[in-house]
Amino acid sequence: MDKPVSWKASGLPWLVLSAVVIVADQIVKAIVLAVLRPYEPHEAIAGLLNWTLAFNRGAAFSFLHDESGWQRWLFSLLAIGVSVVLVRWLASIARSDWRNALPLSLVIGGALGNLIDRVRFGQVTDFIDVYWRDAHFPAFNIADSAITVGAVLLIWFGFFAAKKS
Numbered sequence: 469m470d471k472p473v474s475w476k477a478s479g480l481p482w483l484v485l486s487a488v489v490i491v492a493d494q495i496v497k498a499i500v501l502a503v504l505r506p507y508e509p510h511e512a513i514a515g516l517l518n519w520t521l522a523f524n525r526g527a528a529f530s531f532l533h534d535e536s537g538w539q540r541w542l543f544s545l546l547a548i549g550v551s552v553v554l555v556r557w558l559a560s561i562a563r564s565d566w567r568n569a570l571p572l573s574l575v576i577g578g579a580l581g582n583l584i585d586r587v588r589f590g591q592v593t594d595f596i597d598v599y600w601r602d603a604h605f606p607a608f609n610i611a612d613s614a615i616t617v618g619a620v621l622l623i624w625f626g627f628f629a630a631k632k633s
Contacts, residue, residue, distance in 0.1 A: 479558035479569040489577025493610040494584060500595040509597060520597040522607040525590065540590050547583040551576050567625040574618030581611030 500521055504510065509518035525539060554572045561568050585592045594607035 477563055479561040479563055479565060479572070480555075481563055482558060482566075482569040482573040483555070483576070485570070485573040486577035486580065489574060489611065489614045490581045490584070493578070493581035493614070496610055497585065497593045497595070501593060504595065516598065516600070518597040518599065519595055520607055522594045522597070523589075523591045524594055524607075525592075540586050544583055544586045547579040547586070551579050551583075554579075567629065568622070571618040571621035571625065574614040574621070578611040578614035578616075578618065581614070582609075585611075 500519070504519060504521035506521045506523070509520040511517075512519055554576050558569060558572050558576075563569065582592045592609065592611075594609045594612070596609060596613075597607050598605040
């Protein structure tokens with residue numbers, strides 16, 4: 469097993485980015501909750517983007533949204549578990565390994581941003597409504613975006629790093 473990496477030399481300082489994601493997510497959600505009415509779209513980019521306050525008690529694409537409430541705790545435990553694993557991963561890599569640290573910190577920030585909503589409200593606050601004509605992508609938020617970008621970057625960098633070796 470590899471020698472443990474010190475705090476400064478490890479990827480743990482990248483948790484600052486996770487904190488930025490969480491703070492930005494929560495600030496924007498607070499503004500959206502104060503300004504928008506649920507499920508009333510406000511056009512941002514005609515034919516493409518609305519700000520629409522929506523709530524999701526489930527996970528991605530409203531998976532398990534209509535269940536009785538147990539999913540709140542399942543997805544909360546999942547967010548905590550995934551975050552713990554990813555923080556441990558961050559602790560084991562070098563701070564300079566940005567190809568792993570950047571995506572991991574984005575996923576951690578997004579998971580914890582949505583966890584805060586689940587614990588506080590029992591549901592996640594969404595507000596970004598992307599559509600084309602009558603086809604709407606499920607509403608999402610900043611935390612969801614961070615998770616998605618982080619996951620895509622992990623796959624992307626993993627694919628290209630594997631090709632080099």
